[in-house]
Amino acid sequence: MNNQNLKEEILRMSGVHPEKCMRCGKCSGTCPAYSEMEYHPHQFVSMVDNGEIEPLLNSESLYKCLSCFACIERCPRGVEPAKLVEAIRLIAIRRQGANHMTANDVPALLDADIPQQAIVSAFRKYSK
Amino acid sequence: MKVSYFPGCTLKNKAKDLDAYAYKSAAALGVTLEEIENWQCCGGVFTTARDEVATKLSSVRALKEAADKDQPLITVCSACHNVIKQTNHAMQTDKEFANKVNRYMACEKSYAGEAQVYHYLEMLRDLVGFDTIKAKVTNALKGKKIAAYYGCLLLRPNRVMQMDDPENPTIMEDFIKAIGATPVVYAKRNECCGAYIAMESPALAEKSSNAIVQNAKAAGAEMIITACPLCRYNLIKNGADIPVVYFTELLAEALGVKEDTNE
Numbered sequence: 001m002n003n004q005n006l007k008e009e010i011l012r013m014s015g016v017h018p019e020k021c022m023r024c025g026k027c028s029g030t031c032p033a034y035s036e037m038e039y040h041p042h043q044f045v046s047m048v049d050n051g052e053i054e055p056l057l058n059s060e061s062l063y064k065c066l067s068c069f070a071c072i073e074r075c076p077r078g079v080e081p082a083k084l085v086e087a088i089r090l091i092a093i094r095r096q097g098a099n100h101m102t103a104n105d106v107p108a109l110l111d112a113d114i115p116q117q118a119i120v121s122a123f124r125k126y127s128k
Numbered sequence: 129m130k131v132s133y134f135p136g137c138t139l140k141n142k143a144k145d146l147d148a149y150a151y152k153s154a155a156a157l158g159v160t161l162e163e164i165e166n167w168q169c170c171g172g173v174f175t176t177a178r179d180e181v182a183t184k185l186s187s188v189r190a191l192k193e194a195a196d197k198d199q200p201l202i203t204v205c206s207a208c209h210n211v212i213k214q215t216n217h218a219m220q221t222d223k224e225f226a227n228k229v230n231r232y233m234a235c236e237k238s239y240a241g242e243a244q245v246y247h248y249l250e251m252l253r254d255l256v257g258f259d260t261i262k263a264k265v266t267n268a269l270k271g272k273k274i275a276a277y278y279g280c281l282l283l284r285p286n287r288v289m290q291m292d293d294p295e296n297p298t299i300m301e302d303f304i305k306a307i308g309a310t311p312v313v314y315a316k317r318n319e320c321c322g323a324y325i326a327m328e329s330p331a332l333a334e335k336s337s338n339a340i341v342q343n344a345k346a347a348g349a350e351m352i353i354t355a356c357p358l359c360r361y362n363l364i365k366n367g368a369d370i371p372v373v374y375f376t377e378l379l380a381e382a383l384g385v386k387e388d389t390n391e
């Protein structure tokens with residue numbers, strides 16, 4: 001798929017208008033996963049706006065977002081960067097064989113107390 | 129008062145206390161929780177993508193049952209509440225999404241987000257009333273300094289959740305006052321514990337959770353309360369040396385209906 005189509009698909013899935021961003025960086029400043037990310041929330045916004053989708057699609061940053069909605073709540077322009085992270089992550093894991101986590105990976109990640117909620121959430125975010 | 133109740137997967141497994149004390153306290157307050165028939169797991173996190181339909185159907189089924197019975201839908205787990213409330217909002221505001229859902233479900237009457245969704249805390253505040261609770265407390269938790277940990281999911285995104293001021297909430301502090309204890313306010317009460325990243329990058333969950341506990345303790349907290357099983361897990365696993373308990377347990381204790389449950 002060419003980049004223009006990919007960009008349009010991401011905007012349609014997310015409902016985000018990246019052109020509203022004023023590059024204040026507040027989303028990245030409040031992101032609890034900032035230090036783990038190669039591309040930060042404000043970069044997702046500007047890179048999608050510029051059609052630079054491929055690097056995002058292949059970045060581990062997609063799996064570092066915690067869905068905490070902090071960047072959505074605190075963006076002064078209502079841009080909602082996490083919705084872009086989500087749309088790109090879905091495009092990535094919807095590719096055949098591209099699940100980030102499979103059922104076989106799970107047993108090794110458990111301890112006796114981990115709530116079911118953690119497992120279903122990880123699955124929802126990491127695999128299709 | 130009878131309400132529809134969506135417990136969710138974790139409340140029937142690792143968080144049985146959260147569920148059991150919710151039932152006992154509701155009964156003491158004159159509220160009957162009627163469990164949604166054949167409820168299915170909400171999936172833990174809401175998927176913001178508008179073209180994700182299948183993952184939201186379990187929430188729509190629960191919402192629809194409550195609406196058909198003309199009862200408010202109550203959840204206790206922060207995550208279930210967030211997923212169900214955001215799904216309901218999507219059914220109200222996103223026509224294309226709602227059409228896809230209704231076509232798939234092929235029900236006689238289509239659903240357009242009519243159900244009233246309340247978190248248990250909102251039920252206490254808006255349907256029961258904190259003053260009523262105060263009057264029914266037999267075992268006030270006097271002098272106990274308690275920090276409310278909201279986390280992310282109860283409050284955000286506020287445009288949809290509409291529970292409280294997302295940066296300066298008071299509902300849990302008002303709850304703490306209603307059961308006779310003293311709330312401790314601290315900066316990190318609405319920051320993320322690390323959530324499901326605990327599975328893949330435990331170090332990140334440790335850093336986030338630790339900062340929250342230290343912040344609460346520095347403000348004088350002797351105990352932390354939460355509505356979220358994953359928050360509780362992360363805080364306890366990452367070195368909380370003060371008790372981290374479900375708010376329903378304290379409510380049951382204050383109402384004098386707490387007895388031992390079989391875990």
Ligand code: SF4
Pocket residue numbers: 027030031032033034041064065066067068069070071072081082085
């Ligand atoms: S939702 Fe994701 S990207 Fe946004 S602040 Fe939270 S962790 Fe960061």
Ligand code: SF4
Pocket residue numbers: 020021022023024025026027028041042045074075076077078079080081
């Ligand atoms: S907070 Fe909003 S306006 Fe500021 S950089 Fe992030 S997306 Fe852009």
